[in-house]
Amino acid sequence: NAGVTQTPKFRVLKTGQSMTLLCAQDMNHEYMYWYRQDPGMGLRLIHYSVGEGTTAKGEVPDGYNVSRLKKQNFLLGLESAAPSQTSVYFCASSYWATEAFFGQGTRLTVV
């Protein structure tokens, strides 16, 4: 069982470049999430989705966009990367009222 798979695992971007992070889950979960993790700040929710074709903003959505065209995939886009977006990004998925399962993370550095 693959669970939650994120690609890529590492990426270095120059300021102003764009990129898309892909998250895929094979557990048929309705809910999917994108978090960023920064030292001393825990995990902060960027965007989330409650089902195919839906997305919603979390705590820190600025500078990011998301899409969920298929139930199993949740894409996170950075249109114009900034150094402040240097972080570790985690995707997660869940059913209603159960724990979230996390991907392995993407370490992004913006220079």
Next chain:
Amino acid sequence: ELKVEQNPLFLSMQEGKNYTIYCNYSTTSDRLYWYRQDPGKSLESLFVLLSNGAVKQEGRLMASLDTKARLSTLHITAAVHDLSATYFCAVDSRNTGNQFYFGTGTSLTVIP
């Protein structure tokens, strides 16, 4: 906005000792989750607490939930080095689409 606070943020303890990590949250919720994260790794689910008074135990770890006090505890019994990790609690918000709000984490180091 739902706030989740953990303390302590850093914990250094000797092997064989007991200690408790506390997790307070700001609004009504009856679902509380504990996760473990090893350095450079993802988050692993430890416990799911779904009602007031819930208690779960796995090995040297025991988690409890008091929804009236908006408090969860993670108790460590006779710590061993393998328990060294960062521990997060998280609460989901029934009012906002099953979002998970995380505490800032407790970095635990068990010293031989």
